[in-house]
Amino acid sequence: MSPLSALSLRLCCHPPGTGVMPNKETEFLLVQIFGRKSYPMLKFVRMKLWFSRFKNINPFPVPRDLPKDPVDLAVLGLRHIEPDLSARVTVYQTASSKDSTGTADPTQQHIVGIQSPDQQAALARHNPARPIFVEGPFSLWLRDRCVYYHILRADLVPPEEREVEEIPEEWNLYYPIQLDLKYGRGGWDDYEFDIDEVEEGPVFAMCMAGAHDQATLAKWIQGLQETNPALAQIPVIFRLTGSSGELLASSSGLEEPSPPPPQEQEEEEDHTQRQQQGQS
Amino acid sequence: MALVHKLLNGSYILRKGLKPSVAACPFLSTRSADYCSSSLQKPVATPGKASTQRTAAGGLQEDQREVSFDKAIKDEIKEHFRRLKDEIVNHWIGPEGRPLQEIILEQARVVWQFRGKEDLDKWIVTSDKTIGGKSEVFLKMGKNNQSALLYGTLSSAAPQDGENSQSGYCAMISRIPRGAFERKKSYDWSQFNTLYLRVRGDGRPWMVNIREDTDIIQKTNQMYSYFMFTRGGPYWQEVKIPFSKFFFSNQGRIRDAQFQLLLDKISSIGFTLADKVDGPFFLEIDFIGVFADPAHTEEFAYENSPVLNPRLFK
Numbered sequence: 001m002s003p004l005s006a007l008s009l010r011l012c013c014h015p016p017g018t019g020v021m022p023n024k025e026t027e028f029l030l031v032q033i034f035g036r037k038s039y040p041m042l043k044f045v046r047m048k049l050w051f052s053r054f055k056n057i058n059p060f061p062v063p064r065d066l067p068k069d070p071v072d073l074a075v076l077g078l079r080h081i082e083p084d085l086s087a088r089v090t091v092y093q094t095a096s097s098k099d100s101t102g103t104a105d106p107t108q109q110h111i112v113g114i115q116s117p118d119q120q121a122a123l124a125r126h127n128p129a130r131p132i133f134v135e136g137p138f139s140l141w142l143r144d145r146c147v148y149y150h151i152l153r154a155d156l157v158p159p160e161e162r163e164v165e166e167i168p169e170e171w172n173l174y175y176p177i178q179l180d181l182k183y184g185r186g187g188w189d190d191y192e193f194d195i196d197e198v199e200e201g202p203v204f205a206m207c208m209a210g211a212h213d214q215a216t217l218a219k220w221i222q223g224l225q226e227t228n229p230a231l232a233q234i235p236v237i238f239r240l241t242g243s244s245g246e247l248l249a250s251s252s253g254l255e256e257p258s259p260p261p262p263q264e265q266e267e268e269e270d271h272t273q274r275q276q277q278g279q280s
Numbered sequence: 281m282a283l284v285h286k287l288l289n290g291s292y293i294l295r296k297g298l299k300p301s302v303a304a305c306p307f308l309s310t311r312s313a314d315y316c317s318s319s320l321q322k323p324v325a326t327p328g329k330a331s332t333q334r335t336a337a338g339g340l341q342e343d344q345r346e347v348s349f350d351k352a353i354k355d356e357i358k359e360h361f362r363r364l365k366d367e368i369v370n371h372w373i374g375p376e377g378r379p380l381q382e383i384i385l386e387q388a389r390v391v392w393q394f395r396g397k398e399d400l401d402k403w404i405v406t407s408d409k410t411i412g413g414k415s416e417v418f419l420k421m422g423k424n425n426q427s428a429l430l431y432g433t434l435s436s437a438a439p440q441d442g443e444n445s446q447s448g449y450c451a452m453i454s455r456i457p458r459g460a461f462e463r464k465k466s467y468d469w470s471q472f473n474t475l476y477l478r479v480r481g482d483g484r485p486w487m488v489n490i491r492e493d494t495d496i497i498q499k500t501n502q503m504y505s506y507f508m509f510t511r512g513g514p515y516w517q518e519v520k521i522p523f524s525k526f527f528f529s530n531q532g533r534i535r536d537a538q539f540q541l542l543l544d545k546i547s548s549i550g551f552t553l554a555d556k557v558d559g560p561f562f563l564e565i566d567f568i569g570v571f572a573d574p575a576h577t578e579e580f581a582y583e584n585s586p587v588l589n590p591r592l593f594k
Contacts, residue, residue, distance in 0.1 A: 045585075045588060046534075046536070057509075058509045060483075062483075080483070080511070080512065081514070140482055140483050141557065142483060146559055149513075190385075190388070191387055191571055191572075193388050193389075193476070193567070193571070194388070194390055195393055195569075197478065198478075203514050203515070
């Protein structure tokens with residue numbers, strides 16, 4: 001292999017990371033310079049083949065040009081992680097613009113939240129005696145940008161206290177309310193795995209904020225209270241890692257009795273601290 | 281293999297010298313991830329008493345170390361004979377110790393689960409530190425001992441050794457299942473056709489690699505891979521990858537002659553992260569299973585092209 005073709009091969013090697021597809025002009029140039037049966041041409045054919053095979057295999061594609069505005073990026077990120085398409089994104093606060101002198105930091109950080117109607121209903125049904133937790137921050141990578149989100153969730157209800165919802169049968173005669181289609185072809189089919197899956201408490205809402213401290217998140221909770229009036233009665237515990245640790249805050253200034261002791265720490269505590277240091 | 285390891289390590293304590301553990305592994309290749317490198321947080325297992333005792337009396341030291349060395353050897357031998365006995369007894373019950381009708385009718389099998397520390401011992405964690413890079417990766421049990429958390433930092437700063445121009449990868453590979461006397465065993469997944477993973481990631485694309493049993497020596501550098509895209513977010517994600525989608529690669533390069541992954545002798549599975557984006561990452565895995573998807577009828581997803589491989593089409 002001549003040095004020229006080796007160099008051209010190495011140049012062709014760079015595209016695998018960027019997702020660039022080789023095109024007709026490159027092919028024409030390569031044929032003119034190296035010939036149809038040369039190694040660069042072979043590499044070109046291989047690149048065309050494999051890149052076209054892997055172009056659309058990502059089930060959760062992220063657009064190549066990420067928005068610069070942090071609010072837009074937060075909206076994109078929240079829509080990315082929430083599988084429910086009927087969820088509503090609310091921008092509680094946009095980042096205030098910098099002063100003309102450019103010295104001071106923005107006084108308020110952006111807060112963007114997302115909640116789906118199912119989550120709203122679940123929060124309305126939630127028992128006020130059990131506290132709910134604001135956990136975070138968790139990292140989400142969109143291509144090469146990392147954003148952090150917080151979630152509002154409750155602990156798992158022990159099986160004794162779980163109430164089973166009974167749907168009355170056939171209140172709608174036009175189509176069935178409950179459709180129990182089994183995947184198997186017969187009684188002998190069993191596609192279930194012989195393991196108890198990890199069960200975690202329900203998630204009620206998610207948000208992405210510019211700052212990870214309790215003040216910003218408290219503003220998010222207050223914003224959430226407008227759409228979820230039941231939230232006012234429920235004690236909210238902030239389980240923030242990397243900042244002030246465990247703190248109890250009750251929403252809307254209601255006097256709550258002494259809080260239950262923190263049960264378990266977030267296991268991602270260690271690495272989120274590292275993330276906080278590693279985040280630019 | 282571990283016996284040889286213990287022998288070598290035991291002998292170096294007696295000689296009071298230090299031999300790197302790399303010397304104990306005959307097949308260490310720079311390009312493909314190696315099974316012999318111990319995980320970054322678990323040190324080499326030496327007889328416990330020997331390493332902690334630093335008495336002044338040299339003779340007493342030698343005796344105590346020798347006693348524990350013998351004990352370790354005896355324990356190891358007993359363990360191997362127990363495994364041999366289990367194997368012989370299990371042969372009468374059925375394949376892998378379960379009755380035959382259970383194996384034949386099985387349509388979904390959990391292969392690796394993460395419910396305790398002993399489940400973590402079945403995995404090896406590597407990063408580009410072996411070639412001099414700066415990525416770190418750790419594996420520990422997740423919340424409530426119900427999942428495994430693989431976390432760390434990826435750094436694509438190339439090692440300045442004049443040989444590697446790119447760097448930045450982290451991998452978690454399962455150990456090859458061993459039978460009595462450290463014979464290599466393999467998994468037989470011929471009745472299944474889809475790999476099922478319940479994971480929770482952070483949006484990074486991972487690569488799943490499957491290696492076949494290395495009774496043919498060329499297979500040590502061959503593997504079948506596919507991509508696993510994580511969504512990120514607090515919800516658990518089910519990833520189903522049919523085995524027909526895995527493409528073949530040898531020595532780290534995708535080859536022109538592609539063939540489907542044959543499932544009768546699988547030796548290990550691995551997850552690699554090498555997406556050239558620096559920063560922290562994590563991946564929580566609940567369990568890994570295989571199941572037979574009746575809706576998936578594809579045998580192999582990639583056809584060979586006559587341009588790249590004219591010999592196949594003569």
